[in-house]
Amino acid sequence: MTDRILPTEEAGDLLDLATEIGDRELAPRAAEYEARREFPRELIRTLGRAGLLGLPYPEEVGGGGQPYEVYLQVLEILASRWLVAAEAVSVHTLSCYPVASSGSEQLRKLLPDMLGGELLGAYCLSEPQGGSDAASLTTKAVRDGDAYVVDGTKAWITHAHDADFFNVFARTGGPGAGGISCLLVDANTPGIVPQAPERTMGLHASPISQIAFDGVRVPADRLVGDEGTGFGIALRALDSGRLGIAACAVGLAQAALDYAAGYAREREQFGSPIIEFQGLGFMLADMATQVSAARALTLSAARLRDHGRPYSVEAAKAKLFATDVAMKVTTDAVQVLGGYGYVADHPVERYMREAKVLQIVEGTNQIQRMVVARSLAKG
Known part of the structure; x- marks a missing residue:
């Protein structure tokens, strides 16, 4: 670019x-x-x-x-x-x-x-009853001699059936964020049962599932950090993860823009390529501007991270803006193609279905707005 x-x-x-x-x-x-x-x-x-x-x-x-x-x-x-x-x-x-x-x-x-990719990972934080309210998780890890015994259910897990290891966030102490710890768990440990894949709108080649943990014994030396520090680890990881999702959103939006613009250059109506009609040309111009703005916001937050500066709020802004842009740009790409945009012969309908999930994962965009609003309230 x-x-x-x-x-x-x-x-x-x-x-x-x-x-x-x-x-x-x-x-x-x-x-x-x-x-x-x-x-x-x-x-x-x-x-x-x-x-x-x-x-x-x-x-x-x-x-x-x-x-x-x-x-x-x-x-x-x-x-x-x-x-x-x-x-x-x-x-x-x-x-x-x-x-x-x-x-x-x-x-x-x-x-x-x-x-190196020989071991694929998954991140087990969300639960069926507590997606955005991660601090209320109920999966338990009870110390038993030289091991923890894990019981509970995690939800919306990417790589649930394919991962070699799981980061499992579980309650080792009392209620609230301070009672949560992180365990590194081998996927082949007895008692781990991935459930049937969810029937999702998009990302069909990346099935997500619930995972049941039924008396899973995890060696105590698989504790990551100290007991009670898991929630902080999770939040710091998610700050970085939100930038990853923002970058994914920019790439998806760019793909939709490129395809729509290419189609509009080739498709003729009323004797002219449709990109020459102001209604479509201006729509594509807005799409291009939004993609560039999303990229700039995302990379600006990344540079703060690279220089050791606080970047949590900027990561929330980037994730919020870039994924909303992806949803808008992919929807507009379908519109540019008209009826052809609604059929699977062209990829833009898949782009639109995929964009929706990016507004949800790594903290919904409502959560991102809460993060930004709270930063403003603090002054």
């Missing part, structure tokens, strides 16, 4: 690599996997082996040592080819955060395989 300014030559090479893999491996397979509702596990492994799953983590633990600004632009490129792949990278990057930031020396030894 013409509005990209890259900090290093290496960053440009990474974006070129993401573009090459996206064009060669992801985009050609999207419709096929979506139709089969099959998660592209091997393609995600390919991204890992190319070094694209651990970009924002330090090189000494197997990461790419890249600033978040660069990682998000890679994520955007992947999302513009196939949102499922970009969402998988974003969720996995989120799932590596607890161990990378708060894990013991023993747990951090797992990071090279996690960041």
Whole structure:
């Protein structure tokens, strides 16, 4: 894109690599996997082996040592080819955060395989009765000798059937945020039972499910951080995760814009390409402006993170704005194509269905507005 300014030559090479893999491996397979509702596990492994799953983590633990600004632009490129792949990278990057930031020396030894993509992660925070109110979670982890015994149900879990490890946030103490801890749990531990996949509107190749934990024994040395620190770990991870979802939204919106503009240049009515009609030309101009604004807001928040500055509120703004833009731009792309936009022969109807979920995950956009409003109230 013409509005990209890259900090290093290496960053440009990474974006070129993401573009090459996206064009060669992801985009050609999207419709096929979506139709089969099959998660592209091997393609995600390919991204890992190319070094694209651990970009924002330090090189000494197997990461790419890249600033978040660069990682998000890679994520955007992947999302513009196939949102499922970009969402998988974003969720996995989120799932590596607890161990990378708060894990013991023993747990951090797992990071090279996690960041290399050999081990795929999932993030188990939400529950059936407490999506946005995460501090009220009821899944329990009771200490029993040298282990914790976990009982409860988690909901809306991406990679529920495909992950190799779960970050499980469970109650080890009293009520409220201070009683929550984080455990790193192997997916093959007895008592973990992923439920049937939900019948979702979009992202058909990325099934989500509830997961039941029935007397799951987790070694005590799999505790991430100290008891009672889990909620803080979760919130810090979500700040970064919201930027990932914002980047996914920008990529999806860019894909919709590119397709709609290309269609409008080729489609003729009344003797002229329809892009020359002011009604459609101005709509496309607004779409392009919104995409650029969403990208700028997202990368601005990333630069704050990269420089160690507070960025939680800016991440909320970016997630809110970029995902609302994705919903608007994909809807307008359907409109540009008219009747053809409503059929599966063109990808814009899928883009529109996929955009909706981005306004919900990693904290609904109503939650993001609460975050911003509270920051204003504090002055």
